[in-house]
Amino acid sequence: MRDKNSPKAFSSPLIPAANVLISPNQMGRSPLTSIENTLKEEVVGQDQAITAIVQALVRAATGFRNKDKPIATLFFSGPSGVGKTEAARALTKAIHHNPKAWLKIDCSEFGEPHTVSRLIGSPPGYVGSDLPALLDKEEVEARKWNVVLFDEIEKAHHSLHNLLLQVMDEGTVTITRRRAQEEARVDFTSTIVILTSNVGSRAVSRLLEEQQIGFKNGGKEDMQQVDQQIFSAVRREMEKTFSPEFRNRISDFVVFQPLGEKNLFLVLEKILKQSYERFAEKGFAVNLTPKMKRFLVHEENNPEMGARPLLNRVERHIDGKIAELYALGEIKVGDYIVVDLDERGEVIFRRAERVSITVQTDFSTLGKGNKNPFEDPPLV
Ligand SMILES: Nc1ncnc2c1ncn2[C@@H]1O[C@H](COP(=O)(O)OP(=O)(O)O)[C@@H](O)[C@H]1O
Numbered sequence: 459m460r461d462k463n464s465p466k467a468f469s470s471p472l473i474p475a476a477n478v479l480i481s482p483n484q485m486g487r488s489p490l491t492s493i494e495n496t497l498k499e500e501v502v503g504q505d506q507a508i509t510a511i512v513q514a515l516v517r518a519a520t521g522f523r524n525k526d527k528p529i530a531t532l533f534f535s536g537p538s539g540v541g542k543t544e545a546a547r548a549l550t551k552a553i554h555h556n557p558k559a560w561l562k563i564d565c566s567e568f569g570e571p572h573t574v575s576r577l578i579g580s581p582p583g584y585v586g587s588d589l590p591a592l593l594d595k596e597e598v599e600a601r602k603w604n605v606v607l608f609d610e611i612e613k614a615h616h617s618l619h620n621l622l623l624q625v626m627d628e629g630t631v632t633i634t635r636r637r638a639q640e641e642a643r644v645d646f647t648s649t650i651v652i653l654t655s656n657v658g659s660r661a662v663s664r665l666l667e668e669q670q671i672g673f674k675n676g677g678k679e680d681m682q683q684v685d686q687q688i689f690s691a692v693r694r695e696m697e698k699t700f701s702p703e704f705r706n707r708i709s710d711f712v713v714f715q716p717l718g719e720k721n722l723f724l725v726l727e728k729i730l731k732q733s734y735e736r737f738a739e740k741g742f743a744v745n746l747t748p749k750m751k752r753f754l755v756h757e758e759n760n761p762e763m764g765a766r767p768l769l770n771r772v773e774r775h776i777d778g779k780i781a782e783l784y785a786l787g788e789i790k791v792g793d794y795i796v797v798d799l800d801e802r803g804e805v806i807f808r809r810a811e812r813v814s815i816t817v818q819t820d821f822s823t824l825g826k827g828n829k830n831p832f833e834d835p836p837l838v
C-alpha cells in the first residue's frame with residue numbers, strides 16, 4: 459500500500475508537481491486541454507460526452523475527492539457502436555500516451571454466476587482455486603490514474619455488480635491469489651473506473667424513429683430537444699436496470715449519442731486510415747471513390763448498430779478482397795488501387811496510374827464531380 463501522506467500521493471499525469479493544487483482555470487491550459495483534444499481527435503460526434511469526461515477529470519485532479527474511492531467512476535451509456543469503448547481507449551491514450559496501458563474487463567465473459575469467481579479467484583479447496591484471479595493486483599495498481607474498464611456491464615451476472623459496488627464504495631476488492639493461496643487487497647483508489655453499458659439504446663432508437671430523424675439530422679433546436687429526451691430515456695432505463703445504491707455510487711454519467719450520417723462518414727475515414735496504413739506497409743496504396751464510400755455508409759443502414767457494421771463492411775469489401783488480390787499476385791509493390799462501384803452496384807478494383815494520394819477529409823465535396831479518371835480495366 460502506498461503511503462497516502464507522502465507527497466507523491468497527489469502526483470498524477472495531470473498535475474506535474476507533487477502536492478500542488480491547480481485551479482480549474484490553470485487546468486484549462488494544462489494537460490487537460492491536450493486530453494480533451496486527443497479525445498476529440500479519436501472520438502467523433504461525441505463532444506457533449508467528451509466535455510462531461512473532462513469535467514469529471516478536472517474535479518478529480520483538483521483534489522476534491524474522497525481518497526478512499528477510485529479517482530472517478532464514470533458511467534458511459536448509449537447505443538451500441540457509437541464510441542463508448544473507443545472513448546475509454548482514447549482517454550487511456552491521452553493520459554498515458556499508450557492506448558494499451560489500461561485494464562479492460564469484458565463483462566460479457568462473466569454472464570454465468572460461477573464465472574465471477576474467476577475474476578477474484580477461489581479460496582483453497584474450491585473449484586478453480588488452481589487458477590489465477592483475472593483481476594490482477596499488479597495490473598490494477600500498475601500506474602497512477604490507471605484506466606480500469608468494465609465493458610458492457612449489463613451483460614455480467616449481478617454478482618459482478620456487487621463486486622463493482624465494492625470497488626466504487628470501498629475502493630478495494632479482496633482477491634485470492636493462486637500462487638501463494640493468500641488473500642490480497644486490490645487497491646482501486648488510484649484508478650479511473652469506467653463502466654460502459656448499452657442500457658437505454660432500444661429506447662433511444664425508438665425515440666429516433668418516432669421523431670423520424672433517424673439518419674437525417676433535424677434543426678439545431680429539434681436536436682437539442684431530442685438530446686434531452688435521449689438523456690431522460692437512458693436515465694429511466696438505468697433506473698430499471700441498476701439498483702439505487704449502484705447508481706448513487708457513480709460519480710459521473712456520460713451519455714453517448716447515436717451517430718448521424720456525417721459522423722458515420724468521419725468514422726469511416728478513421729477506419730479506412732488504419733487499412734491504408736496496413737497496405738502502405740506492404741508497399742501499395744488504396745483509395746476509395748466517394749461513390750464507394752457512400753455505399754459503405756448506406757448499405758443496410760441500421761442506426762441501432764452505430765458504426766459497427768461499417769467495420770464489417772470495410773473488412774468484407776476492402777480488406778478481405780485486397781488481401782485476396784495481393785495473395786494472388788494481382789497487386790504488386792508500387793501499385794495504386796482504386797475501389798469503386800460499377801453501374802450494376804458491384805464493387806470493382808482498378809489498378810490506376812500512381813497519383814498523389816490524399817485522404818479525403820473534406821466532405822463538402824462528397825457526391826459532387828465524382829468523375830473516375832481511371833480508365834484501366836477492373837482487376838476483378
Ligand atoms: N464516435 C466514434 N468515433 C470514432 N470511432 C468510432 C466511434 N464510434 C464507433 N467507432 C468505431 O466503431 C468501433 C466500435 O465502437 P465502440 O467504441 O466499440 O462502440 P461502443 O459504443 O459499443 O463501445 C470502434 O472500434 C471504432 O472504430
Ligand SMILES: [Mg+2]
Pocket residue numbers: 539542543544609610654
Ligand atoms: Mg463497447
